[in-house]
Each structure stands twice: as structure tokens, then as C-alpha cells.
Amino acid sequence: MTIEIKDVCKSFDGQQVLNNFNLNIESEHSYVITGPSGCGKTTLLRLILGLDECDSGSVKLLGDYKYPFINCGMVFQEDRLCEDYDAVTNVTMVSKKVFKETVIEELKKLLPEEALFKPVKELSGGQKRRVSIVRACAIPSDILIMDEPFTGLDEEARKTAIAYIRDKQGSGPLVITTHDTTGLEFGRIIDLGIAT
């Protein structure tokens, strides 16, 4: 698959965050979007997902895909978990194609076993983040998009999470936004602070 981002401009309240931005996102490639706060990282992801519209330019999904809207595994900037439910339910709830036994095995790769069946509101910020990562990777998707997925993770947990994401990427593209590109050198680094 290819997502063509062409001459995209986007501004909020008169402030330009993306200015004639161009990028082709292709299968089996990884993209690490970096840059200072407010430079448009999250905005770019929202445009790719079709959650926002660009002021000018275009974001097009090229190739033969079943859905007009791409199948996406997503880690949002906030965790966006259902706080009263446990980690396993938070992952299984999103799709009928995700099975409990598989999810338990996947969660165990990033979280201690005792954290799996507690309501998510009782987990630490880092643990919630890892639940979000597993949720994004658990569903069958054409693309993985992750907005600051390593927030709240210590160095060791970050390394484990990066290895997990790499393992789960499959043949689709991976787009990550981050302030810190350490350990993400496998991807093409795009600095929005410079690019725009």
C-alpha cells in the first residue's frame, strides 16, 4: 500500500502547522516523525487517518484496498482505554478477530501477569501505554500508526516495546511520532521542525 501525502497545508487558529508537506508512506517501511511540540506531528497522523481534513493538498490511499478508510492499528497520544475494564478486555473489545488467549499471551510480553486482569485505571501510566501498544498491534491492520507510544516508559521498557512493535509490524508501514528517536534508527527519520 502507499499513502501519498501531497502539498498538504494545515493551520489552526491562523497558525500554520503543516506547510506544503509531502511524503509517500509505503508498505514495509518505517517512518519516525519527530520535531518540537506543536510542529504538526499529531496533526499529520490525524490527516493520514482521515480524522481531520487538510486545508489544501491531498492525502490519498493508493493501490487496491477493500476499505475506503484504512485498517489501522493506532496508539493515540492519550491512552484512550476504557478505564473500568481490564487490559485483556480493552484489547479484545476492539475487534471480533482478536481472541482472549492470544491477547493474554501478547500482553504478557510487555506487562507483568498480575496487571492483566486489573481495571486499567489501577495501572501505572507506563503500563497503560503498553496496553495501548498491544491493542494497536493485536488487530489485523494495513498500517501501524503510533503517536508518542513510549511516553512514560523507562529505557528497558522502551527497548522491549520497540522490539515488540518491530516484530508485529508485518508487511504494512509503521509511522511513529516521537520526541526521542533513540532506538528508532531503523526507520526513516522525518524532522517536521525542518521539513515544514
Added chain:
Amino acid sequence: MQKIVRRTIAAAAWIIIWQLVAMIIHNKILLAGPIDTVAALVSLSKTPSFWGSVWQTTGRILLGFFLGSVIGIILAYIAHEKSWVEDFLRPLVSALKSVPVASFVILLLIWFGSSNISIIICAMVVFPILYLNTLEGLKSTDVKLLEMAKVFRMPGGRRLRYIYLPQLSPFFKSAFKLAIGMSFKSGIAAEVIGQPLNTIGNGLYLSKIYLETADLFAWTIVVVLISFVCEKIITKVIDIL
């Protein structure tokens, strides 16, 4: 435990006060005491029409409550999705909220007669309560979670179960609690005015005609008990959901 004891003592104190006032007035037409009321209740419960009236009234009120709830919830969902529907329904909801039940009862008596009046009145009273509370609940649903559900293509049933219902539950709880109480009040009032045969409202009306204050209180206790039981059952069902 201490709370239950205190509440029981308070209730018992009021029953004693009621009995004392009845003894002082010493006129069963003006005020029947609790002993006379219980005696009237026992006597009424032995009559063949009593249980028929209880079932008939309860069934009709619950049917009206159910219809009003379903219509209120469905229209709230549609109004949440389409803002013009909300604007279109606003005057109707305001009218249903503010127009006295008695006015509707008389109008409906002219239109439809008395047999099913309590069903329609209950539905009309319950509808705005459920509509407004559901709409408020839907508006307060976490938009970020809804966006997450959209991105993950979460199936509709799961969105309802995991996102909407937990957020709507407190709104439903307060709405159903208020609505069930209002249903019995308005449904019985409609029966008293419309006087369909073999109903609690008709029993209350006959108590008034024959100046049987003890019967009036007995029927009132029956209504309060049924309303209380229905409220508890509905609250439990929402908790389970």
C-alpha cells in the same frame, strides 16, 4: 446497620404520630389511622376485584413506562446523531414537560376513551425524562473513546456495551428512578379522572365517593409498594447491564 436501625425508628415514629393524630381527631372520614388502613387493606385484598385491579393498573403503567422509555431512548439517539431532529423535538419535549397531566388526560379521554388512558399518559410522562437524560448522557460520552472506536472499526454492539452503556448508566439510573415514580403518579391520576373499570384509580375514586378514607390510604399504600418494588427491580437490571 446503624443507618437501617435509625431509619426504622424514624418510620415507626411517624406511624405512631399518624395513629395518635387519628385518635385525637377520632373521625375515620377525616383521617383513618394506620390500624384502620391495614384492616382496610386486608379486607380489600380478600375481594375478587382487588388483585385484578392491581394487575391491570400495574400492567398498563409498566407498558406505558416501557413504551415511553423505548421511544425516548431511540429518539435521543437519533437527535444526538442529527441536530435538526433535536431542534425539531425541542418544542414537543418542552410541551410534554410543562403541560399538566390533567389537561392531557381530558384531551385523550375525548380522543380515545378511558380504557388505555394510563398507558398513553405514562408513555407521555416517561418519554421526556428518558429522552433528555439519554441525550445528555450521549453528549457527555467521551469523544476520544468514540474516535478510538471509529479508528479500530469497533463493532456497534461493542461500542454500545463498552463505551456508551458505562457512560449512560448513571443517566439511565436517575432517569428510570424518576420515571417509574412519575409513571405511577400520573398513571393513577389518569385512572382517577378517566375511571376505567377494575383499576386502582377506579378504586381510589370509589373511596372518595363513599368517603372511605381507610380504603383510600390502603390503595395508596398498594401503589407506593408496587412503585417501590418496580424501582428496585429496574435499578438492579441497570446495575447488571
